[in-house]
Amino acid sequence: MKLVCLSWSHRDRVCAAREALASVPVERVLLELKTRGFSEAAAVSTCNRFELYVAGPSDQDLAATKLVSMLEELAEAELGRQAEIREDAAAVDHLFAVAAGLDSLVVGETEILGQVKTGYEKAMAAGMTGKRLNVLFQRALFVGKKVRTETALASGSLSVPSVAVQLAETIFGRLDGKCALILGAGAMSELAAKHLAAKGVSKLVVANRTWDRAYQLAARYQGEAVKWETFPAELERADVVICSTGAPSAVLTSDIVSAAVRRRGGRSLFLIDIAMPRDIEESVHKIDGVYLYRIEDLEAIVAKNMASRAEAVAAARRIVDAKSAEFVAWARSLSTGRELSLKHSEYRA
Amino acid sequence: MIKSLLSWSAFSLYSAASIAALYYLLTKNERSSRLMLTLIGCGLVLQFMAFGIHLAAFWAYPENRWFLPINNFFGALSYMSFALAGAFFTIEVRRHLGILGAFVLPMAALGLGLAVVLANPELAPLEPKLRSYWLNIHPMILMTAYATFTNAFGVALALLIQERQIKSRTPSELCYRLPSLDELDALNSRIIAITLPILVLGLVMGAVWSYQASGRAWSGNAKEVMSLVTVGFYAEFLWLRYVSGRRGRIPVYVSMAGFACILLTFFGAGVFSDSHDYLGGK
Numbered sequence: 104m105k106l107v108c109l110s111w112s113h114r115d116r117v118c119a120a121r122e123a124l125a126s127v128p129v130e131r132v133l134l135e136l137k138t139r140g141f142s143e144a145a146a147v148s149t150c151n152r153f154e155l156y157v158a159g160p161s162d163q164d165l166a167a168t169k170l171v172s173m174l175e176e177l178a179e180a181e182l183g184r185q186a187e188i189r190e191d192a193a194a195v196d197h198l199f200a201v202a203a204g205l206d207s208l209v210v211g212e213t214e215i216l217g218q219v220k221t222g223y224e225k226a227m228a229a230g231m232t233g234k235r236l237n238v239l240f241q242r243a244l245f246v247g248k249k250v251r252t253e254t255a256l257a258s259g260s261l262s263v264p265s266v267a268v269q270l271a272e273t274i275f276g277r278l279d280g281k282c283a284l285i286l287g288a289g290a291m292s293e294l295a296a297k298h299l300a301a302k303g304v305s306k307l308v309v310a311n312r313t314w315d316r317a318y319q320l321a322a323r324y325q326g327e328a329v330k331w332e333t334f335p336a337e338l339e340r341a342d343v344v345i346c347s348t349g350a351p352s353a354v355l356t357s358d359i360v361s362a363a364v365r366r367r368g369g370r371s372l373f374l375i376d377i378a379m380p381r382d383i384e385e386s387v388h389k390i391d392g393v394y395l396y397r398i399e400d401l402e403a404i405v406a407k408n409m410a411s412r413a414e415a416v417a418a419a420r421r422i423v424d425a426k427s428a429e430f431v432a433w434a435r436s437l438s439t440g441r442e443l444s445l446k447h448s449e450y451r452a
Numbered sequence: 453m454i455k456s457l458l459s460w461s462a463f464s465l466y467s468a469a470s471i472a473a474l475y476y477l478l479t480k481n482e483r484s485s486r487l488m489l490t491l492i493g494c495g496l497v498l499q500f501m502a503f504g505i506h507l508a509a510f511w512a513y514p515e516n517r518w519f520l521p522i523n524n525f526f527g528a529l530s531y532m533s534f535a536l537a538g539a540f541f542t543i544e545v546r547r548h549l550g551i552l553g554a555f556v557l558p559m560a561a562l563g564l565g566l567a568v569v570l571a572n573p574e575l576a577p578l579e580p581k582l583r584s585y586w587l588n589i590h591p592m593i594l595m596t597a598y599a600t601f602t603n604a605f606g607v608a609l610a611l612l613i614q615e616r617q618i619k620s621r622t623p624s625e626l627c628y629r630l631p632s633l634d635e636l637d638a639l640n641s642r643i644i645a646i647t648l649p650i651l652v653l654g655l656v657m658g659a660v661w662s663y664q665a666s667g668r669a670w671s672g673n674a675k676e677v678m679s680l681v682t683v684g685f686y687a688e689f690l691w692l693r694y695v696s697g698r699r700g701r702i703p704v705y706v707s708m709a710g711f712a713c714i715l716l717t718f719f720g721a722g723v724f725s726d727s728h729d730y731l732g733g734k
Contacts (some may be wrong), residue, residue, distance in 0.1 A: 252481055258628055269628065273618060276632035369697035371633060388619070391700030400621040411625075 123180035145226035202247035259408030469732030558585030558608035593654030685710030
């Protein structure tokens, strides 16, 4: 089996090639390859990656330069200089690493697996898959899933706002239908608001001493601005509270939170204090059903996740290497007439 | 012989399902979750078959005909482990909270293990005082309630671990694997809210049986008192949770105290009350 992979990814500093390729529909690329006599090809096109995989029997001429020229014609741009060319075992290893999220800008991100699947489905729809590519992509999807279930590659957020959102999910489950109260309208508050809004928080309430800034931040995320004096009353409906006010002393005291908890009907309250000096009294954390995290707590979790992510990358790499070697052995066995079983690595009768 | 073999096999399957559940808790390997569900399903089938054989042997005594064989320790524990595994199986199929298997299934395995190892499976004709249709109602309702409360205890255990994880501010990987606090709390509260009326119904049925048999609805023995204390703890839990809106550890501790009372009333039955001496296998 012969396999060629051409890729343009986030590693290129110049994104002109990726921009040009993004404008060419994958279906058009596959159609062009079909008319030129290729029978097995698939392309994965995302916002920061374009990959073309072309497979054929061992004796087929799959010159990478010809494929690059064809893409240059379609994209009407010069692509050759940024192209990364891999063949056979290296191409297999690369696809498995891509599906596992090891080649992503944010290592371990899960979106890429769906994008690889979409690329494979488009190739199937175009009638451009045969035994080699079918097995290759199915194995890639299997490896992607295996890495995510058997290693901690996809778990553990690596930024303070995403850790805060992840913790909110461990308390509330899904965040849609929940209400977030933002006290203070600084840059960190906005970042947290952005993450919460992206996770489907249904109501965002902003309170700030300067009304204009509260109004502007609320407007950006389709939220509601309220007068600063009313925030203790707002605690009753809020599920997540983010404090970043810059006040000289605590604005959320134990008394205010205790009074709010009594009116909340037993709902949990997640408080995040990212202000320095502190906005929330430490004693609040002792109240039943109230969970207070400070900026240093969130940073400590990020540091821990980073350390475990490094271990997970090594574990994921081991899986990719093993499965890649298995696939290459299977591909070689195709020409010997004694086809290996990928599942058990045994010869099939 | 076949009954014993089937019970041992079911015990082995529940134990294996518990190991698969623990492995799933630690690794979140979906294959072990599916294996756990398959093992429970097979265990339930085997236990049902064992029950069929046990029932046929029990009914071989003409005096026992149409009565259920849960008058002794073996029958009661076997039925409870069956109901416990069955209730978890239902929750898992409906809610896909397989991760809770690690907290619930070891108790099902332990229950059946105690039955096959310690209890005397020998059968005998029922005592005259037990030959009543109430035998098919009062203990059955209570054992079902006990099994469901055991499920709630497993959920409460997971809830307590999750609460401690989040309160610690240094949550481990386990924190992200367990269901959310709200989900666990809702499940625990719902199980208890549904099961408490069943427990009360079972106790009322017992009082009616006692009244019909001896002319007294209340004997005042320790088992009856403990049963009321159990009801009190679970009622207190529901009051804390739904009326006073308390969250966190206190309501969970109260529900666990209720479960401790259940263990005490069940395993201390022979000590507490002559009429509930199933520990002796009578």
